[in-house]
Amino acid sequence: DADVTQTPRNRITKTGKRIMLECSQTKGHDRMYWYRQDPGLGLRLIYYSFDVKDINKGEISDGYSVSRQAQAKFSLSLESAIPNQTALYFCATSAPGETQYFGPGTRLLVL
């Protein structure tokens, strides 16, 4: 079984809809991250969490919110989706100062 899982793997939604992307990990890591990938831009950090009570904004957090329900679960929400949020979204986990391990990604299309 995969160490980091993301659901759904693909999602199509309409402008203005609220959606949630979910991430679970079995690696026992305290740290979790959400990134988005756009063609030609690499990965950019949206939010990160050091533990359940410690959540921080990354470089592109506007339009997004997160929830750390447990050590193993970290969800990303788009309160009112817009077309320029169409992207590939990755969840990652790590121990402090260690390598980040990525989930399989969620491809989101906002019409």
Place this chain on the structure above:
Amino acid sequence: AQTVTQSQPEMSVQEAETVTLSCTYDTSENNYYLFWYKQPPSRQMILVIRQEAYKQQNATENRFSVNFQKAAKSFSLKISDSQLGDTAMYFCALGGSGGSNYKLTFGKGTLLTVNP
């Protein structure tokens, strides 16, 4: 601010040959980490290799090795005996230490195609 630059948007290589992907970076930190991640068409981000800045010895993982030049802030990836399965997007990434050890800064990627 940390930056990572990959100057080769696309590269190609013949199967069984060797190819080198370039990466330069900038950071004000003295201790940091460098990574190469591979993203095949399946889109999974897979760690290829990791280098700690305080280590002078270049990291090696089977057919993958790096040339880490700290003074020049250069971190290139060499793939030997290229295989068709090496076809992927390759991302160079810079990780901070201390108070910024959560942060990974990625380059824009190099698309590598291995031809039969």
